[in-house]
Amino acid sequence: MTMPTISFMPVMEIAISLLAFFIGAAFVWALWPDPEMLLVRARLQSEVGQPEENVILKNLALVMEPVHKALKLGNYADWLNTKLEAAGVRMPAWHMLVVQELAIIGACFCYAQYLAMTHESANPVYLIILMAGGFMFPVFWLSGRTRSRRETVARDLPEVVDLLALCVGAGADFMTAMSRIVREFRPCPVRDELAIVLSEIRVGKRRRDALRAFATRIQTPEASTFARTLIQADRMGTGLIDALTVLSEDMRLARYHWAERYAQKAPLKMLIPLVLSLGSAMVVVAGPIIIQFLRGGVMGLAGEDYGTPPAQAQQAGQH
Numbered sequence: 591m592t593m594p595t596i597s598f599m600p601v602m603e604i605a606i607s608l609l610a611f612f613i614g615a616a617f618v619w620a621l622w623p624d625p626e627m628l629l630v631r632a633r634l635q636s637e638v639g640q641p642e643e644n645v646i647l648k649n650l651a652l653v654m655e656p657v658h659k660a661l662k663l664g665n666y667a668d669w670l671n672t673k674l675e676a677a678g679v680r681m682p683a684w685h686m687l688v689v690q691e692l693a694i695i696g697a698c699f700c701y702a703q704y705l706a707m708t709h710e711s712a713n714p715v716y717l718i719i720l721m722a723g724g725f726m727f728p729v730f731w732l733s734g735r736t737r738s739r740r741e742t743v744a745r746d747l748p749e750v751v752d753l754l755a756l757c758v759g760a761g762a763d764f765m766t767a768m769s770r771i772v773r774e775f776r777p778c779p780v781r782d783e784l785a786i787v788l789s790e791i792r793v794g795k796r797r798r799d800a801l802r803a804f805a806t807r808i809q810t811p812e813a814s815t816f817a818r819t820l821i822q823a824d825r826m827g828t829g830l831i832d833a834l835t836v837l838s839e840d841m842r843l844a845r846y847h848w849a850e851r852y853a854q855k856a857p858l859k860m861l862i863p864l865v866l867s868l869g870s871a872m873v874v875v876a877g878p879i880i881i882q883f884l885r886g887g888v889m890g891l892a893g894e895d896y897g898t899p900p901a902q903a904q905q906a907g908q909h
Contacts, residue, residue, distance in 0.1 A: 606703045613696040616646065647685040654688060663687065670729075675807045677735040678779055686732075690725050697724030739779050740810045744848060746780045747812045748841035755834035764820075764830060765791065783808060797824055812841065 658667075671683040679686075697720040705712055750771060757767035765788070772785045783804055790800040798821045805817035816837065823833040 606699060606706055610696065610699040610703055613692060613699055616692060647681075647688050650688045650692075651682070651684045654691065655684075658684065658687065673729065673732045673736065676739070676809045677732045678739050678782070678807075679732065679735070686728060690728050693724035693727050694721050695724075697721055736809075740808070742779050743808055743810050744812050745845070746778045747810075747816060748838070748845045750775065750780050750784070751816065751834060751838045751841050755831065755838045758831050758834055764797075779808075783813075797821075812844070815840070 667683040667687065670686055674681055674683060674686060698717070701712075701717055701720050704710075753771050753775070754767050757770055758764065762770070768784055768788050772781055772788055775781045786807075787800045787804045790803070791797055801817040801820050805814045819833050819837045820830075822828075823830050
């Protein structure tokens with residue numbers, strides 16, 4: 591009597607699927623913004639507070655700290671910290687590095703699940719490509735977030751400068767005008783960064799240093815011009831009203847050119863869906879004609895057009 595054999599392949603596939611699911615869930619949860627941090631930033635506390643760190647990422651970073659030190663990733667962590675500041679993500683660089691490592695593990699598990707389902711042999715080239723893609727995916731996400739953030743800053747900063755010039759011209763000092771803008775302006779990256787500047791000045795940091803940090807975090811020409819103008823006015827002792835007025839006019843003109851440039855790009859962007867719609871219309875109109883041509887030929891089309899059968903049209907063509 592033979593004993594029945596038990597296949598372990600379904601069990602392995604289920605285990606790999608569960609591991610891939612938990613890795614993906616941890617990756618998404620790590621990148622999800624902390625609601626408590628957003629509420630704290632919305633209330634604009636008067637003191638500089640560090641955002642609450644993710645416990646899982648913190649513990650994983652402590653576990654991987656010897657490996658990171660052995661690989662000497664300090665320069666990469668500095669570069670990653672710059673990317674995080676430009677994207678507005680309040681996360682330590684070592685935590686983002688752990689997220690990248692989790693993405694590599696998730697890519698490997700997905701490839702292992704694919705091999706288990708298709709029963710194919712592993713290809714080292716595909717595995718290296720998937721690992722590189724998993725490692726670079728958080729960086730690409732940061733680049734997209736940085737690009738969107740810079741466009742928002744370029745759109746909102748001229749309006750903030752106008753309001754600053756209006757408040758200072760009405761008799762308020764710089765700190766009072768900035769506090770009013772931070773308190774009453776709509777939620778946007780500019781308001782959040784100005785809130786950080788205001789908090790740093792209140793805890794004792796010099797105004798010029800806080801403005802330099804503001805320009806370094808955002809990394810846009812508009813923010814650099816704004817910080818440089820205020821630093822120069824503070825250093826030279828010139829009137830803040832005149833500096834803000836000139837800066838407001840320059841930024842308004844730059845915003846007009848920016849809007850004009852985007853308006854000129856609009857016809858080119860509208861051309862692509864127009865060509866696609868015309869192609870679809872051509873397929874709808876010419877499709878039946880082409881099908882009939884492939885079935886009966888040109889004479890078949892002519893016979894149908896004049897009400898004669900295709901065979902009679904062919905005989906008439908022969909005579």
